[in-house]
Amino acid sequence: xxxxxxxxxxxxxxxxxxxxxxxxxxxxxxxxxxxxxxxxxxxxxxxxxxxxxxxxxxxxxxxxxxxxxxxxxxxxxxxxxxxxxxxxxxxxxxxxxxxxxxxxxxxxxxxxxxxxxxxxxxxxxxxxxxxxxxxxxxxxxxxxxxxxxxxxxxxxxxxxxxxxxxxxxxxxxxxxxxxxxxxxxxx
Amino acid sequence: xxxxxxxxxxxxxxxxxxxxxxxxxxxxxxxxxxxxxxxxxxxxxxxxxxxxxxxxxxxxxxxxxxxxxxxxxxxxxxxxxxxxxxxxxxxxxxxxxxxxxxxxxxxxxxxxxxxxxxxxxxxxxxxxxxxxxxxxxxxxxxxxxxxxxxxxxxxxxxxxxxxxxxxxxxxxxxxxxxxxxxxxxxx
DNA sequence: ACCTGAACACCGTTCAAGT
DNA sequence: ACCTGAACACCGTTCAAGT
Numbered sequence: 422x423x424x425x426x427x428x429x430x431x432x433x434x435x436x437x438x439x440x441x442x443x444x445x446x447x448x449x450x451x452x453x454x455x456x457x458x459x460x461x462x463x464x465x466x467x468x469x470x471x472x473x474x475x476x477x478x479x480x481x482x483x484x485x486x487x488x489x490x491x492x493x494x495x496x497x498x499x500x501x502x503x504x505x506x507x508x509x510x511x512x513x514x515x516x517x518x519x520x521x522x523x524x525x526x527x528x529x530x531x532x533x534x535x536x537x538x539x540x541x542x543x544x545x546x547x548x549x550x551x552x553x554x555x556x557x558x559x560x561x562x563x564x565x566x567x568x569x570x571x572x573x574x575x576x577x578x579x580x581x582x583x584x585x586x587x588x589x590x591x592x593x594x595x596x597x598x599x600x601x602x603x604x605x606x607x608x
Numbered sequence: 609x610x611x612x613x614x615x616x617x618x619x620x621x622x623x624x625x626x627x628x629x630x631x632x633x634x635x636x637x638x639x640x641x642x643x644x645x646x647x648x649x650x651x652x653x654x655x656x657x658x659x660x661x662x663x664x665x666x667x668x669x670x671x672x673x674x675x676x677x678x679x680x681x682x683x684x685x686x687x688x689x690x691x692x693x694x695x696x697x698x699x700x701x702x703x704x705x706x707x708x709x710x711x712x713x714x715x716x717x718x719x720x721x722x723x724x725x726x727x728x729x730x731x732x733x734x735x736x737x738x739x740x741x742x743x744x745x746x747x748x749x750x751x752x753x754x755x756x757x758x759x760x761x762x763x764x765x766x767x768x769x770x771x772x773x774x775x776x777x778x779x780x781x782x783x784x785x786x787x788x789x790x791x792x793x794x795x
Numbered sequence: 796a797c798c799t800g801a802a803c804a805c806c807g808t809t810c811a812a813g814t
Numbered sequence: 815a816c817c818t819g820a821a822c823a824c825c826g827t828t829c830a831a832g833t
Contacts, residue, residue: 423798448825458827460798463797522751522755524755524759557744557747557778558748560744562744564709565744611816633807646810650816651816
């Protein structure tokens with residue numbers, strides 16, 4: 422059977438969710454598709470760009486488009502959506518963080534945060550730093566959370582609500598910090 | 609020649625700084641020591657615990673002990689020291705973040721932040737979240753920073769001061785956010 | 796355009812055996 | 815206590831060749 426790029430990405434997400442990022446190897450993915458590992462190099466120049474495509478698709482699937490009005494509610498919506506998109510797949514947070522680390526893909530959340538903060542009358546010189554600080558929080562928290570959720574397989578149901586409100590609390594710290602900085606400035 | 613644990617850690621830091629985390633393999637480290645890779649398993653049960661020991665030693669070497677008084681100045685001192693310790697070795701931030709991700713070592717900065725925040729009269733229920741939020745920021749920013757510094761080999765001298773003040777700005781956001789939360793509470 | 800088959804240059808880890 | 819030598823079960827990537 423013959424595949425193209427999107428089939429490979431789809432199957433990679435299945436393998437990721439079933440076996441985790443460490444087992445998402447070119448050889449294993451080839452095996453799942455009934456194809457030699459070298460065949461994947463027809464679709465992607467290397468594993469990094471395959472992972473970037475998988476991360477982008479994962480984020481795409483997590484999009485819930487209607488955004489609230491008000492810059493702070495919009496910032497919170499973007500961050501919450503990002504977290505939930507990553508939690509929806511096993512090792513999703515680690516995957517997206519890894520892809521971001523080597524400078525590929527996943528630029529959409531950053532751009533959305535920049536747009537929201539700009540609408541909030543934040544000094545333009547502070548916008549990129551504020552946006553990146555939000556992303557560092559979301560990635561850091563969600564990677565930790567997902568690691569621990571997967572570690573304690575049983576009893577995860579009880580921990581889930583505490584994690585939700587803990588995420589909201591840390592997010593509130595960062596957003597309040599941005600508000601403090603905005604207040605000290607032009608407004 | 610015969611080594612013990614500390615010799616192996618010392619040499620691992622040399623290899624890390626010279627060749628980077630990706631090339632810090634059991635085989636390469638063995639080679640640098642003039643020893644079979646399997647010999648390293650006499651000193652460490654696996655690579656993860658070797659890396660944890662290397663990360664701990666890296667942080668140990670970065671300690672500049674006198675701490676300022678005032679909870680916020682102390683928080684900033686801990687975060688700045690942590691960043692500088694990681695920047696002192698190639699891929700230092702990635703190493704420490706990786707070790708932290710699989711739940712080993714590097715608990716000292718967290719404990720110090722908890723102590724500082726507790727002294728700052730922050731509601732004890734908020735202290736762990738505030739401390740982890742600070743760490744997410746420091747790790748996220750420093751990993752990004754170190755990746756980009758290493759990418760643009762030339763001209764890094766010009767970028768350094770901008771990175772310093774950018775780190776301080778993001779840190780101010782988080783600290784101000786904590787202050788806002790503290791103000792809303794018991795004080 | 797999409798894939799095979801074979802190879803290259805690596806990994807971490809185990810384990811019996813040596814000193 | 816510290817190390818050797820050999821093996822096991824893997825990796826990502828390249829490349830000539832096939833359809």
